[in-house]
Amino acid sequence: MRQLARRHTAGAAAVNEVPARRVVAVTLGDPAGVGPEIALKAAADPRVKERCRIVLFGDRRALDVHAQRCGMSIDCRTLSSVSEIAGCSDELAIVHVDSLGEGLELGVVAARYGAATVAALDAAVQAAMDGHVDAVVGAPIHEVAIKEAGIAFDGHPSYLARRTNTPIDEVVLMLCWDTMRIAHVTVHLSTRDAIDMITRERVQKVIRSTARALRRLGYARPRIGVSGVNPHAGESGLFGTEEIERIVPAIEACRGEDIELIGPIGADTLLPRGDCDAFIVMLHDQGHVPAKLMARHGAAALSIGTPVLFSSVGHGTAMDIAGQNKASPEAMVQALMQVTHMHSRGAIQ
Template sequence: MSNALKPLAITMGDPSGIGPEIIVESLCKQLYGAKNIVFGCPKVIERAVSQSKRNLAVRVLDWIDDANFSPDVIEVIPTSFFTSLPSFGTVDAGCGKAAYDAIVQSIKHAVDGKVSGIVTAPIHKEALSAAGVPYPGHTEILADLGGAERVAMLLGNDEIRTVLVTVHCSLFEAIQRADYDAQMAAIRLAHEGARALGISQPRIAVAGLNPHAGEGGLFGREEIEIISPAIKAAQKEGIDVSGPWPGDTVFMQARRGQFDIVVAQYHDQGLIPVKYMGLEKGVNITLGLPFVRTSPDHGTAFDIAGQGIADSASFETAIRYANQLLKSKMKDVA
């Protein structure tokens, strides 16, 4: 069976958050002909189905090969079992452990070729920490357990896209991590990621680290000594990349069509412009993995969890992008 015909793994996310309900809402809209399997606690998914008032059944699988993708059925690979369901909107070590276990099992299935990719529901970093999980977030878990040497986070919507040089760390640490190798990795992965999204000759802009991209060294020399040399080296590899551009205007230029994707130096520099345009529009893609992984670009939303008002649009977009990336991957293989 070709990888494209294998199902997507959908991880449950934190059971106290909106993950299970946006999974149910998303899957009920595309069950016919769709091949998705949820990894998580069956009771948690059953509660989400019950609260959704959708006419759906939950079927527990012993093995992924037992899936039959019947209409109006959500199939679940059990990766955790709650004897009593957790409360909504609370930081809980048990929920952090359950969310982590779902991710670990989905990665194992992806590495073994049993699923074509992974779409992850939101997790809570404090809950992960409370559970003793030694990772700050999805990206680091996926990189380590997925066997990738270098990964990068691509966040985007239909208007702008960004790839991050550094991800979940303090701003002080981000400055230290944004070295020449990190710049080169981000530029190369941005190029590959944009091509996978159907942009044949992507135009990449690299944002500066300092105000005004350093202003010729007046506000810092990272642009002169690190970022510019990496851009020149990438240009020699045939990548259409330019910069460093001032971080306060480069996204506006990208939105106007001057660039296809922006390489941002640190987390908030890249994510604020994307999220400002609406959480319901964005998707998070992990580049550099040997399998496809996407997620919505929002968190667990503890404040509205369990109320039936969570918007599933970003999760639906994540599923759509995962399928688009898989089709692109299969074309490259062919």
């Protein structure tokens, strides 16, 4: 752990530098979950207020319901158009996305809440594409509610790829907390389909995207550990040949690009290493399981590779505690810290 602390000293210091205050759109997420609550709490956090100005995106009625249920007093200006954002100073504001209809029942999965979730996302991402905000942070969504609304959605990275006309294989999900960074080669696919997506070309793109993101966090020559996909990284072909045929050639192709690469390493021994600035994993659970064990509810989920700087939180809607003032905003605070710092160093593409 001492080695890990030494290795990350420069990067951690860079993340904690105070950049010029940015304007960040924060969506309310699924209105029946904890999204509105953690958005309000994060907006009031002194660390966030020092770094950026928050503009919420979603149905104002959801915000008011959560504030009332949680016993929170709010002073929030309602905007009818994104063009009004420039006229706001330090006051909290919300771009009202009229999508909820009448009534809101917390803790319930419903199609209309899924539709409201995506409507807020659409508005916030469009505001970023049009230059009204510098970045977007999304509160938790419920994919079943979105599916019930008849909307195709398989995660924020692919959603952003479609919205920004970016090839899907150019977009990478990176989980971040403290000084830990875990980029994913595949995310929301069946394991059978994910194996097919782990190609030499895809792994190369993830390595390069991860290196660019790390440079914007202050790592001049990133050192990245790359996992295998099979047990013990295939054990020289004994447990599978994906490492030999796909991952090793991708690593070799990226050597000499001012990136230090280690691997492939067995996923079970990857994260305890203390000599890497970030890790790349092949499968969803190789990154998400340790993130939820180590960061609990404090991980941010950056989507890198699109023109829009975007992060979501690394946890779900927590329907069981919605409206009870029990939800921690730490993951959203971390997401806001990450995007504001990265924006200060240039867009991640």
